[in-house]
Amino acid sequence: MSVRVERLSKQFAGAVAVSDASFAAPSGAITTLLGPSGSGKTTLLRLIAGLEVPDEGSVFLDGHECTGVPVQKRGVGFVFQGHALFEHLSVRENVAFGLRVRRFPAREIGERVDELLELVQLRDHGRRQPAQLSGGQRQRVAFARALATRPRVLLLDEPFGSLDARVRIELRAWLRRLHDKTQLTTVLVTHDQEEALELSQHVVVLHAGRVEQSGSPLEIYDHPASRFVASFVGEANVLHGHIRDGRASVGPHTLSAPAGVREGATVHAFVRPHDVQIAHARGVGPPLAGAVVEDLSRVGGSVKIALRLDSGERLAIRMAKGGFDGLRLARGDRVQVELKGAKVFVEEGIGT
């Protein structure tokens, strides 16, 4: 079932949380709402669930408007960041809660709870209290509880946000498998771009309550629609330059620029750390930018290299260990730098 929101706006005591936001989450896919804290992503999710009422705009579930439908009748499953398990109930009773309040027959409840505990691999933990579980187990109970009433949409509010890094990565893979099994339309809120790019088929980038870009993870990463998206999603270096003869001139590099830009306008070139090629400064080749190696650090299988360009700007690059070993670089070496790819944004307004 698809989720669509149109022109949603929500303020809290005068502070804008969501502003004129529209997007669609495709049926059967995981859609991520990605943004920094305060970007309105959680509010947007709560608006979809019906936990908040929008000031303006509409929510559509499966093509039907449900803006005024109370949360109980929307058929959504919600997983909270802090798991929000009922501390006074056992794991089984937590999972059974939604079925009990809907007065399902006891036998059916028992079967469904068994099925779900199996699904979240907690079959032997039914009699425990939430306080006796680890953080990852609690969050899995929260998933089982949300799935028990067979929701049409699963809404996840930073479900792994309060867990430590290793558990988070494990649960990410687990959620991926769970989704492969259930094929449930899922909307996931996160500020973790890695989580967004890894888990979802569709990403909506939010900034200050507005939708900045909506598309596949690759589109977002390779073709960011704004400076904010380019800097927020993935690591990026920013180099500054100007428009000269209709092209972006950044140091000794000349990059293509959007058509129709004003001569002299300021440009910001976003360069991914792996889109830079470096070579020792000995060879004579095309006009490359000169730079000095300021720092080197090995991180697992790759190497981070911090460069200072002759223009004074800094560039952080990353390369595989194999390629690095061939270069025999040391701190203080002079190198030449070539940009393999860059995304150019032209600043609107008066250039220098």
Next chain:
Amino acid sequence: MNASSPSARHSLPPALREPVLVRAALIAVGLAFLALFVLVPVAAVFTQALEKGSLAYLRAVLQPEVRAAMWLTLLCAAVAVPLNVAFGVAAAWAIARYEFPGKQLLNALIDLPFSVSPVISGLSLTLLFGAQGFFGPWLAAHGLKVVFAVPGIVLATTFVTFPFVAKEVLPVLQAQNADQEEAALTLGARGWQVFLRVTLPRIKWAVLYGVILCNARAMGEFGAVSVVSGHIRGRTNTLPLQVEILYNEYDFAGAFAVASMLTLLALVTLAAKKLLALRAREVRP
């Protein structure tokens, strides 16, 4: 995790431990104070009550006036406690969960019966419901009697005891965020189901604790009840008022016998409170 286990919680870091002498002195002062102001008076009540023998004691507590006072006291508690549970939980819920105009005022008003002398509470009821009071003529026209009658006593008791439940429940509700309740909503629970299945279990111990305190005060209240009672023997005297009457009549054995019953009720309440506290700690470590 293990650092917060019960045994570790009681041992202070060495830097905070006092010398043995200081500790002994502090404990001695505490115990002496307790003995002087609590144990000795309570013991005195029971000794005085039983001074003329157990037969006299039984006769004193079984006389019709005392039995009537006992029933009235229990009636007051039986009305005031449920009313204040309902009001206290509702008020605490509203203050903890909602923003509304007058919230600060409500919060301050809950404390009013604590901060105002009970005598003034009683007088205000007389001003409202007495023969010359605001509602007096209307009540008289309908043949209703509030002041110097049972309804007035129940009202006064309810008024002076209304903060107890609210004051116990409010901090517990404020310390919890609403996410379990929201989770219940997303799972399809209606408002009353959320309250009965999620909210109430979480504040259960606070409510019970409030009930016990409220009950203790309801049975022991003197000042406000004294003003509205009219002291009609066998009809509008509660146990505390009965004690005063007997005492003023130099029936010391009778006065202390009735007082000992009140004290027993208080001790039972105290024991129940202690039990609840232990049980609550077991459930929520």
